[in-house]
Amino acid sequence: MVSYKEILKNCNICPHKCNVNRIEGELGKCNSSCKIKISSYFAHFGEEPELVGIYGSGTIFFSGCNLLCIFCQNYEISHLNQGYEISIENLSDIMIELEDKKCHNINFVTPTHFTFQIIEAIHLAKSRGLSIPIVWNSNAYERVETLQKLEGLVDIYMPDLKFLRCSIAGRLSTADNYFQFASSAIKEMHRQVGDLLIDKGLAKRGLLIRHLIMPENFSDSFEIIKFIADNFGTNTYLNLMEQYHPSFKSYTIPEINRRIRSDEYYKCIDYAKSLGFKRPSYIFY
Numbered sequence: 001m002v003s004y005k006e007i008l009k010n011c012n013i014c015p016h017k018c019n020v021n022r023i024e025g026e027l028g029k030c031n032s033s034c035k036i037k038i039s040s041y042f043a044h045f046g047e048e049p050e051l052v053g054i055y056g057s058g059t060i061f062f063s064g065c066n067l068l069c070i071f072c073q074n075y076e077i078s079h080l081n082q083g084y085e086i087s088i089e090n091l092s093d094i095m096i097e098l099e100d101k102k103c104h105n106i107n108f109v110t111p112t113h114f115t116f117q118i119i120e121a122i123h124l125a126k127s128r129g130l131s132i133p134i135v136w137n138s139n140a141y142e143r144v145e146t147l148q149k150l151e152g153l154v155d156i157y158m159p160d161l162k163f164l165r166c167s168i169a170g171r172l173s174t175a176d177n178y179f180q181f182a183s184s185a186i187k188e189m190h191r192q193v194g195d196l197l198i199d200k201g202l203a204k205r206g207l208l209i210r211h212l213i214m215p216e217n218f219s220d221s222f223e224i225i226k227f228i229a230d231n232f233g234t235n236t237y238l239n240l241m242e243q244y245h246p247s248f249k250s251y252t253i254p255e256i257n258r259r260i261r262s263d264e265y266y267k268c269i270d271y272a273k274s275l276g277f278k279r280p281s282y283i284f285y
């Protein structure tokens with residue numbers, strides 16, 4: 001296994017391909033050095049019920065981000081990079097601690113820019129007995145070549161498929177080519193783990209796709225739902241999220257400077273239902 005230190009000397013791990021030396025402290029678009037930085041970790045009860053179970057999802061929030069959406073609800077962590085540095089050994093300790101607290105899984109939130117340090121931490125934690133599923137909770141702006149290094153280590157992929165049109169993605173994030181890479185990334189995730197397998201109410205393995213519905217259909221929700229149906233099938237666990245609210249720099253774009261209306265949300269749900277989506281049942285009842 002090539003050390004993360006070698007890889008980060010010329011960081012190309014996400015589609016931005018910044019070619020920066022993060023070991024020497026150079027920063028790319030994710031604004032992150034080689035040191036792992038997290039903002040918090042805890043048993044999270046706000047995730048999907050199949051991740052939360054009784055004891056919560058063992059969630060670890062990473063600081064920084066490679067996509068930097070202007071409406072980010074966690075902008076203090078992603079844009080402002082708030083958090084504290086930890087070592088690979090510390091990260092493995094945290095994973096073990098969360099399992100000891102009976103969390104049902106380890107849930108890495110915004111992990112992409114630390115992929116190779118996380119791989120080393122997973123190996124270390126598994127060598128110490130970690131056995132609960134690993135969840136990769138990402139924005140999907142990832143390279144297939146990088147995701148291939150996670151095969152056999154990640155059990156549940158939970159990408160948030162955000163935008164479709166380049167013109168929208170370019171206005172709202174750092175990546176106008178977002179959909180080109182995210183669509184390929186999610187195909188690779190699905191190839192590795194298949195549809196979501198749920199046993200006794202708990203997610204064990206597979207793909208869970210999230211999509212945030214925005215005001216004025218700004219995130220092209222209908223086209224995205226159709227894309228998911230056509231490429232992954234309607235057995236896909238599809239969480240269509242309604243919690244958008246203006247945050248950070250949303251005010252700079254009038255169309256997204258408000259919450260979504262219930263009619264906007266239910267049009268998307270009805271459309272997904274009409275295509276045959278049934279999971280999760282609390283949305284597609």
Ligand code: SF4
Nearest residue numbers: 011014017018028030
């Ligand atoms: S992980 Fe960061 S430094 Fe590396 S290519 Fe992506 S944005 Fe650039």
